[in-house]
Amino acid sequence: MTTLPIDPAAPVLRETAAAWAALGGDPALLARVAPVVRDGVLDARTPVRELARACVGACALAAAELGARRAGRADAPLVEVDDGAVATAFASERLLTVDGRAPETFAPLSRWWRTADGWVRTHANYPHHRDRLLRALALAPDASADDVAARLAERAALDVEGAVYGAGGLAVALRTPAEWAAHEQGTAVAAHPLVETRPPEAAGARGLAPLPGGSVLLPAAGLRVLDLSRVLAGPVATRTLALLGADVLRLDAPWLPELPDQHADTGFGKRSATLDLRTDRAAFEELLADADVVVTGYRPGALDRLGLSAEALTERRPDLVVAQLSAWGAYGPWRERRGFDSLVQVATGIATTEGTPERPGALPAQALDHGTGYLLAAAVLRGLSERAREGRGRVVRLSLARTAAWLTDGIEPAAGDRGAPGLAYDGPEAWLAETTGPLGRLRHARSPITFAGGPTDWAHPPVPWGDSGAQWRACG
Template sequence: MTNQYTAWTALGGDPALLPAVTAVGRAGTLSSKLPVRELARTCVGACALAAAELGARRTGRAGVPGVRVDDGAVAAAFHSERLLRVDGRAPVAFAPLSRFWRTADGWVRTHANYPHHRARLLGALGLSPDAPAPEVAGVLAGRSALEVEETVYRAGGLAVALRTPAGWAAHEQAAEVAARPLVESERLAPAPPRVLPPLDPAAAPLLPAAGLRVLDLTRVLAGPVATRTLALLGADVLRLDAPELPELPDQHADTGFGKRSATLDLGADRDTFEKLLASADVVVTGYRPGALDRFGLSPRALAERRPGLVVAQVSAWGGYGPWGERRGFDSLVQVATGIAATEGTAGEPGALPAQALDHGTGYLLAAAVLRAVTEQSYDGHARGVRLALARTALWLTREVRPEPAPDDAPDPGPDAWLAETDSDLGRLRHALPPVSFAGGPTDWARPSAPWGTDPAAWD
């Protein structure tokens, strides 16, 4: 289990616990030129083992519960945003202007799912706010990919030129990413060891994160996947969004399971945030690096105000290097890092079979939080953990190895790992959680609620 060893030790885990993990392979799942199935299986396995470890710590068990990773469940979860149905309606995936475009010398990919990103893209190209796709294509066809990348970035939009793996390796940001570990972790400030209330070993299900309060300041998609997983494991997760930046409805429906959703203006209502922070155990952020610092929400500033806090951060490019403050999404990281070129055919770019950088990083981020909480129960230090999609991409392209599971069983298709539940959003069909360990939860305690409809307060 070379891949599992790499991920687990990157999280600071004890390799002696790895025999608790078993895998069920499913032929043909997440088929790709790159080892996506292995990456997905490894990330989910590491998260489940971290949950099992914390559960053992809190119940006083001598050994960790057994972890079972099924490729079929993992594949369904990695496609959760595509498999979602709301009253039978398929979700809206990418907006019309979020796609590949030919340029004068290659290809560029844009991201314009949010209205403000669409407006910035069109403004950067000198087009009207309602410009149709053919008009955009005509402008881009006359410009170089790198020119488009820089012009749109300076306007606050999102566009990335297609690079080969060698082209990315020669980029300064790639060197910065390669110099970092898969999972960055640091002690922020000393504090008394966290005394976690013991859990009843006979209780069902075993919820290792029960009693933890998590402030969720994330968007699209890795951060929400991480906090959705913490909610599955019993954490009280409160997602906070700026009232002027509503989440895309289908995206919220997919990643909102187990959570509550509130709006809060961090600039105008700091008192409310500070009250929430005063009894929070974990803060998870997924905004562009530095974007929250002006609100006093850097990891060290948070840890100073709330001793023993765990601060988890996820970004596209990492909070360092020339691209450290750039926005980004899974699809754009694939384009920059050479993945889209590798997955392409006949001179056209391609894509991974799922947004695997987002989902994989999300499960690793949840695992990092769980491991930090376990370590805090011994030494009490506030901890910061940080992951980046670009570093996960490096892991996928250079380090993950093909490793067929011991039992390569047929894939019955995603329906075997789907469930339906009623909610205030309508009837939701959704992928079941892939994080599985003996005695653990098999579904979320609550479905997704409408965006921004909960109070900004703890239960």
């Protein structure tokens, strides 16, 4: 890495500094960050490029900080944040190919629909969500998209939203930014910080072991991460922790298989097992006893009913870092609602900003998912750095809706950051790689997390869903 750091007060680092401050990081470390600015990257009406650069930059800096601390280095390694690498990574699920086949992204019933008074967007990629959507609309299980369109055209958007959510499905009515700001959930989201963090009630007694010697700096080497997350931000975070050397074990309920292409995209470096948390609690407790990090991506309250709230986990293990992710936040009337990036864009007014109320648009990437994922990984890494210093863990919470609020209201327009022209962006090819493994020949995005002496690839390609045992890798 030859790029030299720039003044941390430079406009191009302003949003990285904001993200780093939200994570509780030492502002002096920003001098270790060197952005590579490129034009024509993640172009949008909202400052998506700046958000993406900031989230990746803060994550890479958190990794460098932890690596330096565990390796006994006086200074953190230099961090490079290349807009090209960031833009490619933010489109990883779209750029993936499996044996030359393009990925399947959105199912036929996951789309925009005209209603009697506006627009609604649904999400039905998973079979159980599709079934609930059709039941809410009183349609047969084999109903076509034309059937759904005809039924929705007769109903008001808010009525559809309420009926589908009431049936356990996913549908969100289009709102303007002003309508979201006046909404009770929008108000609740705006009142919370971008990254919520707190130490556990009890004091811990376990720090972090020094890193073993080696030619590659792996800040998370020797650490164990339980990944209880799905779609897409949580798996992006844990994919990043796997890159940095963690033993990441993803656990899924046996009856909820992951979408194959999504699993391939986010499964690099991880292992995948199935476990019924309702009946296999002894096996889970054995895993938890040796875990360093637990990442959850289920609706607030879903794991609490199983006795796995953040408070319950850290009461048993004060040295644990618990990272919780949700769509709408752990507060407000929508706190227990399901949600995905595309739906959060609809509710928060992003879709009208990127288009119009008459013809809604979308961000150039699922930036809320990816951005929140890198912030979540950064929060975990910073929590581990604090554990190394204090001996106790952290509870951190993030939400897609709060990241959306930062994008729309917390980041200055991109024009103010341009300065001198950036380098050219000629497409993603320079940041793609090919890997052959048990899922086939994968063309995939490289990780944008780059620092001097750090890893350049994952230790292994994705494994088949549920193919691993529910146990940690043997040490050594």
